Amino acid sequence: MGRGRRAGTACARPGRRKGTARCRLSRSGGTHATFSEGVLRPRESNRQGRHLASFALLLCAEEPTHGLALHRSINKLLPEGLKVDVGNLYRLLREMEARGTLRSEWSTVGSGAARRVYQITPVGLDELADWREDIARRRQAFDLFIQRYDALPARNARALKESAK
Template structure:
C-alpha cells in the first residue's frame, strides 16, 4: 500500500494534536507518544513534523506554550490549546465528519461490489 501512504503522513496531525491538547496540556515528546499510541500502525507520525506543526500552531495562535522547569531534568515546553485552537478543533471535527461519510459510502459500495463478484 505504498502509493497510498506517500505524502500523507501528518495530514490530520493538527486535529489529533489539538484534540489531545484540549484534553490536557502536554510537552512535545509526550504529545508525540500519545498521538502515535492512538494511531494504527503505518499511520505513525514523525516527531519532527509534530514539532514543526506545534511552532506553526503557536504562530497562528491555536496553542500557547510555557517553559516548565519545576521538575527534575531538562526544562520542557508545555503546550496548551487556546480559544483559536478550539475553533480550529471544531473545524477539524466538521471536516472529518464529512470525510467519514464519504469513506463509509466508499466502503459500503466496495463491499457490495465484492459480494457481487
C-alpha cells in the first residue's frame, strides 16, 4: 500500500482514497473537498464549471436559495461568455449535498410548486474558506502574468533595437 494510505477508507470523490496526499481534509473522517497537489479541484473539469462550486457555496452562504434562483444569480455575476448550464448546476447541487457541503429542505412558501432550498453547512463553510484561499493564490499568479504580459512589447522592442546595433 502507498505511503499515507489507510486501508478501507474511500474518499467522497470516486477514484480517491482518504489519507493520501491528494485528499487533504480526509484525516478528520468527514466529508470533504478533494485536493490535487495542494490545489482545490472541483469535480467539473470543463472551463464553464471550473469554479461553479465556489459560486454556489458563496451564494448559499449569503442566504439560503433554491436552484433556479441560484442559477440566475450565478449567471448575473459571471462575465459574458461564461454562463452556467442549469442541468450542470443541479447535478453539482446534488453532489454537494451528498458530500455534506450543502443541505436542502423543501419549501412551500408562496404560490406555485414546492422548491428545494439549499443552505450551506459547516463543512461547506470550511470548503468555501479553502476556495477563497485558492482563488486568492491564483489571482496573484494571474495578476503577475498580466503584468508581465503587458510589459512584453516594450521588452521585445528593446531587444530588437539592441540586436540591430
